[in-house]
Amino acid sequence: MSFQIPRGTQDILPGEVEKWQYVEKTAREICDTYLYKEIRTPIFEHTELFARGVGESTDIVQKEMYTFLDRKGRSITLRPEGTASTVRSFVEKKLYANPAQPTKLYYIGPMFRYERPQSGRFRQFVQFGVEALGSNDPAIDAEVISLAMSLYQKLGLQSLKLVINSLGDAESRKAHREALIAHFEPRIGEFCSDCQSRLRQNPLRILDCKKDRDHELMATAPSILHYLNEESKAYFEKVQQYLEANNIPFEVDQNLVRGLDYYNHTAFEIMSNAEGFGAITTLCGGGRYNGLAQEIGGPETPGIGFALSIERLLAALEAENITLPIETTIDCYVVTMGDAAKDRAVSLVYELRNAGLKVEKDYEDKKMKAQFKAADRHHAKYVAVLGDDELEKNVVALKNMETGSQEDVAIDQLISYLHQNI
Known part of the structure; x- marks a missing residue:
């Protein structure tokens, strides 16, 4: 009997694994200069953590998680992303009590999502992520974005595009939510079943739908930027000011959303414009999530972070014909x-x-x-x-x-x- 590797996974052999090691080493070195410390969390957690921490309405929770019952009948899930586990550890281990704040953490490890395998996307993939917890200063938003850009640039990538948006504070989000419901509700029957269920649960997620992205109502949907109160506008302007001070070019994309209820203020993505990279251009995504620690039982704690796929990063390097300086002697x-x-x-x-x-x-x-x-x-x-x-x-x-x-x-x-x- 012969065995084959499960669909959506890969063997990384000698000759290729050195590229992974180089990229991971570079990420660790950059985190060290920014004073982010590594955290290692379990590969599996209680399912409820991801239901709360990722969001009941997300595709990840509804369709993509590897979930099973252990021998005592408890629902366990292989981690689909790293933020929920990191924040769970932050709360459980009371890192918020440390005198030095914010708490700045990073992780590198395998994640698991049951989705259709395609170029650069696997059912087991490796994610590098950064989380900064404990600061409401827009400067930490700019720092997190700068760290991500620094990694890509240090590895030699040039065809990069940074897009940012603001999701506003709770007051701004509430006003925008009501506007979205009023906009989509009269014709919600024309949308997919996922969008119909999200109308009341989390209408912002409709804007992120892949099936209905060409529907005419998408182009005319109310922008969050029109609903920002003065505090949220000032916050977003500060983030932009700090990025400009760091000479990091960016574009404001009012359609960029992070669909979880507790996301607020800054949202961002880094994309590759390299020719031949593929239809899915996103390399990295992140945002501010000030309500997450409370959602999983901790104190009110602001936070911001990002995550990127090492597989996607390596594909971007290949698309730009970048050879890593790996010692082979x-x-x-x-x-x-x-x-x-x-x-x-x-x-x-x-x-x-x-x-x-x-x-x-x-x-x-x-x-x-x-x-x-x-x-x-x-x-x-x-x-x-x-x-x-x-x-x-x-x-x-x-x-x-x-x-x-x-x-x-x-x-x-x-x-x-x-x-x-x-």
Whole structure:
């Protein structure tokens, strides 16, 4: 019987996994400069957390979650995103009590959604996300957006577009909600069943519908920007001011929504305009969610964050033909001739590796010529040849693979020689 990988998942093999490691390393380094600390939460949580934390009316909760009953009949869900778990931990572990606020966190890990697999979209995917909890300052909104842009730019992406919008405060949202209901209700029967159920539950989600996005009422739907009160307008203007101060170009898109009830003020997406990237251009999405901590049992706490798919990021790099500077060389390959040399090479390689050097040797009893070919495949900087003559003299014949020069180096001096010359 043969087995195949489940649909919507992928094996990331050597040769590709190094790209993932480089991207994740870059993300961690940027978070370190912004003083965001890593948090690791369980891959599964109680289902109710996501129902509350993501939203009952969302496609994620209604259609895409991997949910099952455990042996005691409790409903458990594989995490479909990282914000709800992060905020749950923030509340449960009372991070809000720390004197240093805001609490700035990031995560990198697998998420799970049962959706139709397509280019750059998988049922198991890796998400990098950032959450800043505890500040109502629009400067933290600009910081979170700047962090996301910094990651893409540091990796070399150029065909980027940042779009932002304001969803206003609770008062503004309420006025906009009533306007949306009045706008769509007379002809709601022309919309899909999802939109019909959302009319009263969360009409903002209608604007995010993929099925009915070309309906004429979508183009004429009332804009949230027309319902912002003075406080919300001032907040949004400050966010824009800070982005401009950071020389981060952006566009205001009044149709950009984050459909959860507790989202407010800033919403944003980063998109790729690279040719050939595909019809789905969004790389990253985020927004302010001041009501989320309360929704899951915590104190009133403002928050803002974003999440991005590592798969989508790598696809954008490929679309722009960007080659990551991944090191593919090794420091030294040990070539042996004779049984005594093979035996000595085992401990020699161990010593070199313990000294922090990247070293390999033959494990297949290859001839000397084949061992040199293996060294070439590993892009070895040096080859250390060890045979009976070298053992007798307690040296290796060390060849520089770039210049072709060769010299005898004492075995007990090999580590220091390589460190000095690599």
